[in-house]
Amino acid sequence: MSVNRKFIPILVTFGLFVVMFAAGSFRYTGFFSLQVLMNLLVDNAFLLITAVGMSFVILSGGIDLSVGSIIALTTMVSASLVQQQGWPPAVVIPLVLVMGSVFGYGMGAIIHYFKIQPFIVTLAGMFLARGLCYVISIDTITIDNAFYTSVAQTKIHLPGGSFVSISVIIALVVIAAAIYIAHYTRFGRNVYALGGSEQSALLMGLPVAKTKILVYTLSGFCSALAGVVFTFYMLSGYGLHAVGLELDTIAAVVIGGTLLTGGVGYVIGTFFGVMIQGIIQTIISFEGTLSSWWTKIVIGLLLFFFILLQRLLIARRSTLKL
Amino acid sequence: MSDQDPILQMRGIHKRFPGVKALSNVDFRLFPGEVHALMGENGAGKSTLIKVLTGVYSIDEGTVDMEGSPISVTSPQESQTAGISTVYQEVNLCPNLTVAENIYIGREPRKFGRILWKEMNRNAAVLLKERLNLDIDVTLPLQYYSVAIQQLVAIARALNISAKVLILDEPTSSLDRNEVQQLFGIMRKLKSDGLAILFVTHFLDQVYEISDRITILRNGEFVGEYRVNELSRIDLVLKMIGKELNLLEELPQLSQEYKDSSGEVLLTASGLGRKGSIEPFDLTLHKGEVVGLAGLLGSGRTEVARLFFGADKPDQGGITSPGIEGGIHSPRDAIKRKIAFCSENRKAEGIIDDLTVRENIILALQASRGWFRTISRKRQDELADEYIQLMNINPPNPEHLIKNLSGGNQQKVLLARWLLTEPRLLILDEPTRGIDVGAKAEIQKLVLSLSRQGMSFLFISSELEEVLRVSDRIAVLRDRNKVKEISGEEMNPHEIMQAIAGG
Known part of the structure; x- marks a missing residue:
């Protein structure tokens, strides 16, 4: 056994990304460039950040459907406070981050203390956050605040003539931090234990309540941070921003090799899951004649493929006991 | 051993649940370097005693002393801190985490909050090798290993919590013969290291193989503490069920004339077995015959019934019935052959x-x-x-x-x-459990009269008297093995008890 079997799903994800990038490069002129790769990051920075939070939730055996709505609410609150109330961004950004975290904390507490399915609690959270957007305004609020526009337009130049945005730096920092948290802190390992078996985690004396609530708090925080990044990207607040994003996020996490039942998966897998979704969109836009709905079709097929792969690996494992 | 002081001493333990006295005035002690078996039938209070000791339940009355000084355990964490570790029947570990993590999670070696994986893996490998003679790759997820190894990892985790007392709650119930031997080897090693081991099982052979001392509970009461070599198997069984052999002898027999077993064959099981549930056995059922299954709880009675009904798939042997093609592979097959199964679980699977x-x-x-x-x-x-x-x-x-x-x-x-x-065959699993004496007698009479009209029965009961009263023939099970078939004049309590106790 040269490769540890637990790394198979993540290697498949990584391999798929490489194959897709190679295929695009052969087929389309101009595809094979660093900037195409960098644009994947630029266009999906907010998705990356959201998916990191979602990875922890799914690893713990839960699900969070509220992420898209929290992004929308964040853009809405930011735009309203900055644009209409004239608050400084230095106050608004920490404020929305706290708001997202508190929202996640509340959902986590309800899930744990009332023993309610995460699906239904975060579904309620999804409707609540989306509804709150329209309390602020039913229209788009465009932002022309100097700080926001300058962050949106800043290009960080890389050697070779390509560039990334500030949002990309934020996303990469979040991913690096998440990998560290997942593998080198007790909280991270407790999340994996919780996803493996909640009953066992309890009997092993692990802090189940704290871990569970913190997972949803973290997801709320990530969603709010993604909302901030999304505000830079769109320069507006709107109640219909990021509709259905929770499903894209879940898809990215699963394509990244994380088991929906929890306990198995890697943050870096999620990174490539997002990148695969991005590259599908890029290929379709290079193709030019295909409707953007083809993205959904390919993602749907990939999801089927990955779920079946996981099932096969589990089946194979049970026949390969040492 | 007895000149030593006990490491753990429980005195006068009482535990009540609403409407039930789960434990009343139970004493229990454990010496370092011994394996102590806790025996008793279902509902005798074994689990309650363990849960009291591990802090899952609180004690109503009584004292627990650890190394001579009183301790109070009100939570599993406290019990662990006091040096009492438990390995449960089902492995309570996380299958997705690595072996090393399962041993150390919650107590990982850290530096500035960062988990030191290398050190953890090294410690785990050394711990498994030195204390459990187990040389495995500790960086693989636990689920890649067999249940037996998972059990050993659970023990390693327990040992790591600087345990002085190790409780093994039915650790052997999902292990095969070789794995049990491996576990016993480790138990002997731990024993010689001075650990006190509390061993719960319902396999009599295992008790006599590994234990030094036995404590028997019955109906939540303390029956006695014995050295293994001073208590015969048959005495152990009698004490567990609380009967005197001479009282059993005086049973009135309902069916004095036994049917001879040479009648028309209904079903034949040959070499029928299923790993982890019952060793291969042969059993023939005749038309109009009541075959009783006797044995202690967990000896494989229900497992035999489930195989006959097709509710469990055998991995060896099969069932044939003369004149009918094919065997019994599912409850559907069984029902088509007019076999009915009345489960012991009246509330959940019956009404x-x-x-x-x-x-x-x-x-x-x-x-x-x-x-x-x-x-x-x-x-x-x-x-x-x-x-x-x-x-x-x-x-x-x-x-x-x-x-x-x-x-x-x-x-x-x-x-x-x-x-x-x-039905041509009616399987009755504990048909009279928890019902009053009058109804019991009526059901027994009904079984007899129906069998005389040609219906066959497979009759399972924990009450030896009852099995004796209604059966034409009795198959005795011990430790998931069919050990004896008794019929005719041999059908007396002494003969059956001897077979149940074995050895």
Whole structure:
């Protein structure tokens, strides 16, 4: 056994990304460039950040459907406070981050203390956050605040003539931090234990309540941070921003090799899951004649493929006991 | 050993639950360097005693001393801190984490909050190698290993919590023979390291193989503490069930004339077995015969019944019936061959609470006809009335909700349900558990009279008297093995107890 079997799903994800990038490069002129790769990051920075939070939730055996709505609410609150109330961004950004975290904390507490399915609690959270957007305004609020526009337009130049945005730096920092948290802190390992078996985690004396609530708090925080990044990207607040994003996020996490039942998966897998979704969109836009709905079709097929792969690996494992 | 002081001493332990006295005045002590078996039938209080000791339940009365000084355990964490570690029957670890993590999670070696994986893996490998003689890759997820190894990892985790007392709660129930030997080897090693091991099992052979001392509980009461070499197997069984052998001898026999077993063969099981549930056995059932299954709890009685009904798939051997093609591979096959199974689990697998007596009675017949050929209401009423009378069901009202009937009457309704399908073989698993003496006798009489009319029975009961009273032939099970078949004049309590106790 040269490769540890637990790394198979993540290697498949990584391999798929490489194959897709190679295929695009052969087929389309101009595809094979660093900037195409960098644009994947630029266009999906907010998705990356959201998916990191979602990875922890799914690893713990839960699900969070509220992420898209929290992004929308964040853009809405930011735009309203900055644009209409004239608050400084230095106050608004920490404020929305706290708001997202508190929202996640509340959902986590309800899930744990009332023993309610995460699906239904975060579904309620999804409707609540989306509804709150329209309390602020039913229209788009465009932002022309100097700080926001300058962050949106800043290009960080890389050697070779390509560039990334500030949002990309934020996303990469979040991913690096998440990998560290997942593998080198007790909280991270407790999340994996919780996803493996909640009953066992309890009997092993692990802090189940704290871990569970913190997972949803973290997801709320990530969603709010993604909302901030999304505000830079769109320069507006709107109640219909990021509709259905929770499903894209879940898809990215699963394509990244994380088991929906929890306990198995890697943050870096999620990174490539997002990148695969991005590259599908890029290929379709290079193709030019295909409707953007083809993205959904390919993602749907990939999801089927990955779920079946996981099932096969589990089946194979049970026949390969040492 | 006895010149030492006990490491753990429990005195006068009382534990009440609403309506039940789970433990009353129980004493228990453990010496360092011994394996101490805790024995008792179901409901004797073994689990309660362990849960009290591990802090899952609080104690109503009594004291627990650890190394001579009193301790109070009110949570599993406290019990672990006091040096008491438990490995449960089902492995309570996380299958997705690595072996090393499962041993150390919650206590990982850290530096500035960062988990030191290398150190953890090294420590885990050393711990497994030195204390458990286990040389495995600790960086693989636990789920890649067999249950036996997972169990050993659970023990390693327990040991790591600087344990002085190790509780093993039925650790062998999912292990095969070699794995049990491996576990026993480790238990001996730990014992020689000075650990006190509390061992719970219902396999008598294992108790005699590994234990130094036995404490017996019965109905929540302390029966006694014995050295293994001073207590014969048959005495152990008698103390567990609380009967004197000479009292058993004086049982009135219901069926004095045994049917000879040379009648028409109904079913033959040959080499029928299933790993982890029952060792391969042969058993032939004849027409009109009552075959009793005797043995202690967990000896494999229900497992035999489930194999005959096709509810579990055998991995060896098969069942044949003369004149009929094919074996029994599913409950559907069994029902087609007119075999009915009345489960021991009356509440969960038998009665449907919110239906009437009539509806409960016709359920199986209706199911066997298919839902499109409904039984007319008139016919339903006739059938219900007929069986209410036959079985003497009280109150004799077919429209009564079954949940309002007594246990004995519910059992009669269940019997009626299966009798209505006119089975050739009726498997009764603990048909008289928890019902009053009168109803018990009626059910026993009914079994006998139906068998004389040609119906065959496989009769399972924990009560030896009852099995003796109704059976024409008795198969004795011990430790998931069919050890003996007893018929005719040999059918006396002494003979059966000897077979149950073995050795």
